[in-house]
Amino acid sequence: xxxxxQWPATLVQPVGSPLSLECTVEGTSNPNLYWYRQAAxxxxxxxxxxxxxxxxxxxxxxxxxxxxxxxxxxxLSSKKLLLSDSGFYLCAWKxxxxxxxxxxGSGTQxxxx
Amino acid sequence: AQTVTQSQPEMSVQxxxxxxxxxxxxxxxxxxxxxxxxxPPSRQMILVIRxxxxxxxxxxxxxxxxxxxxxxxxxxxxISDSQLGDTAMYFCAFMKLxxxxxxxxxxxxxxxxxx
Numbered sequence: 001x002x003x004x005x006q007w008p009a010t011l012v013q014p015v016g017s018p019l020s021l022e023c024t025v026e027g028t029s030n031p032n033l034y035w036y037r038q039a040a041x042x043x044x045x046x047x048x049x050x051x052x053x054x055x056x057x058x059x060x061x062x063x064x065x066x067x068x069x070x071x072x073x074x075x076l077s078s079k080k081l082l083l084s085d086s087g088f089y090l091c092a093w094k095x096x097x098x099x100x101x102x103x104x105g106s107g108t109q110x111x112x113x
Numbered sequence: 114a115q116t117v118t119q120s121q122p123e124m125s126v127q128x129x130x131x132x133x134x135x136x137x138x139x140x141x142x143x144x145x146x147x148x149x150x151x152x153p154p155s156r157q158m159i160l161v162i163r164x165x166x167x168x169x170x171x172x173x174x175x176x177x178x179x180x181x182x183x184x185x186x187x188x189x190x191x192i193s194d195s196q197l198g199d200t201a202m203y204f205c206a207f208m209k210l211x212x213x214x215x216x217x218x219x220x221x222x223x224x225x226x227x228x
Binding site for chain 2: 032034041042043044045046049051057059088090092094099100101102103104106107109
């Protein structure tokens with residue numbers, strides 16, 4: 001079966017520190033992958049997406065970057081975190097045979113202090 | 114860019130009763146998909162229901178059904194026989210065809226089911 005793993009579940013980081021969030025999909029190949037951010041009590045904002053290895057599209061200019069070093073691995077990074085980077089980060093994926101819908105990971109709550 | 118609007122920040126419903134959540138969207142596209150996602154306190158995003166714009170028939174999934182009004186660009190969700198486990202934040206989302214399957218979300222409606 002297909003599953004998505006996202007870690008860590010929670011993270012507290014000081015301002016100016018680096019960030020690396022990882023998302024891995026199992027049981028499928030060549031998925032579309034997405035990073036969304038949810039501010040407290042708000043909807044989801046698309047940050048980055050990838051349709052293949054090494055292919056990254058950025059939706060919102062910001063302090064973050066994304067990489068896809070392997071087919072089923074999607075990484076969200078920052079060199080220096082800002083207070084405004086705090087939020088709930090969700091990885092999502094789409095596979096062809098599941099139709100036009102996205103499935104989501106369990107998310108990472110990032111607090112920048 | 115597509116705009117999705119959920120005008121009800123919070124709603125409360127008695128257990129076993131029905132609640133309807135509203136959603137409107139703005140697009141110039143003719144073919145697209147609409148979704149309702151549920152986010153319970155665990156914060157896991159769960160797909161509730163999906164509607165293809167080219168289908169006139171409203172989608173249903175057990176106690177969940179939608180009222181899709183394409184001309185009015187309206188997509189409401191009805192939860193029938195509400196259960197305590199339905200307590201969650203509900204998000205309406207839009208997906209344009211041939212756009213790498215990106216979803217645009219509304220701000221969400223928090224639904225509380227009272228015992």
